[in-house]
Amino acid sequence: NAGVTQTPKFQVLKTGQSMTLQCAQDMNHNSMYWYRQDPGMGLRLIYYSASEGTTDKGEVPNGYNVSRLNKREFSLRLESAAPSQTSVYFCASSEGPRGYNSPLHFGNGTRLTVT
């Protein structure tokens, strides 16, 4: 039982390049999330998906797009990477919808550096 799997684990981009971060969960959860974690800051929500085909902006959505491909997969795309997007990105899932006391299950992150 893998839980939440993220790929790639590491990535280096040049400013202006694009890339997609992949995330898949095998826990049959409806809700999925993308967070970023920066030094000296708490985890911040980028986007949320309550179910297949639905997405909502979080606290810091600018510069990102997402796709909920099916119940298992939720991808995050950077169309034109900027140095400010250098961060560690975490995908998470939860059994209940956002706002319910369902704990988040996190993947092990993608460490992205934009030069």
Next chain:
Amino acid sequence: EDQVTQSPEALRLQEGESSSLNCSYTVSGLRGLFWYRQDPGKGPEFLFTLYSAGEEKEKERLKATLTKKESFLHITAPKPEDSATYLCAVLSGAGSYQLTFGKGTKLSVIP
């Protein structure tokens, strides 16, 4: 605006030296408080959910408590494998929900 403050930022303990981590919060309408453990290079791992003041939960050497303004994570007789960053997150709101994470406390347990 919801605020979650964790203290101290870092804590070094000798093996067996008990202590507490603090998570203080200012939110509108607490729905739940979560504790997570994060190891280096890994994602956060869920530990506890607390719902109301006075509630306590335990797991091995960890005990989490909740008051109306703060939560404590008590670590009894810690071992080196308890070394990690501990994150607190608060769920608040009614209708429009907000999950706010603290910056974490980095715990180092020295043998």
